[in-house]
Amino acid sequence: MSAQIISTANADHYTWGNRCDGWFLVRTPELNIIEERMPPGTSETRHHHVRARQFFFVLEGELTMEIEQHRLTVHAGQGIEVAPGQQHQAINRGPTPLRIVVTSQPPSHGDRIEETP
Structure with missing residues (x-):
């Protein structure tokens, strides 16, 4: 396969949650890199992954990430x-x-366990 330029204009798109978008920038059995867009006031449900290690990188806006009951604010860059x-x-x-880029290794889809409130 030859190299190709990937962006949200040509990547596979999906929606999740309440009006949130995701684009698969890299989608292999070993690695997913996804750009996500979350409108103001949206969130994902609290969960964990059995195998996947993730890295969330903020492109625009401000991410509030709750990890193990600790709330952290992550700024652009x-x-x-x-x-x-x-x-x-x-x-x-x-x-x-x-706007964030989420890297998951191995891919997190199918490896998600929802937390009970």
Whole structure:
């Protein structure tokens, strides 16, 4: 396969949660790199992954990441790692859309366990 330029304009797209978008920039059995867009006031459900290690990198906006009951604020140009087994939840508490790149190794889809409240 020859190299190709990937962006949200030509990547596989999906929606999740309440009006959130995701684009697969890299999608292999070993690695997923996804750009996500979260409108203001949206969040994912608290969960953890059995095998996947993730890294969330903020492109625009401000990410509130809750990891194991600790709330951290991640600004544009910053990132945060989530280890396998750690309960976490990504939240956009800001007034503008949040754009993040999420790297998961191995891929996190199918490896997600929802936390009970």
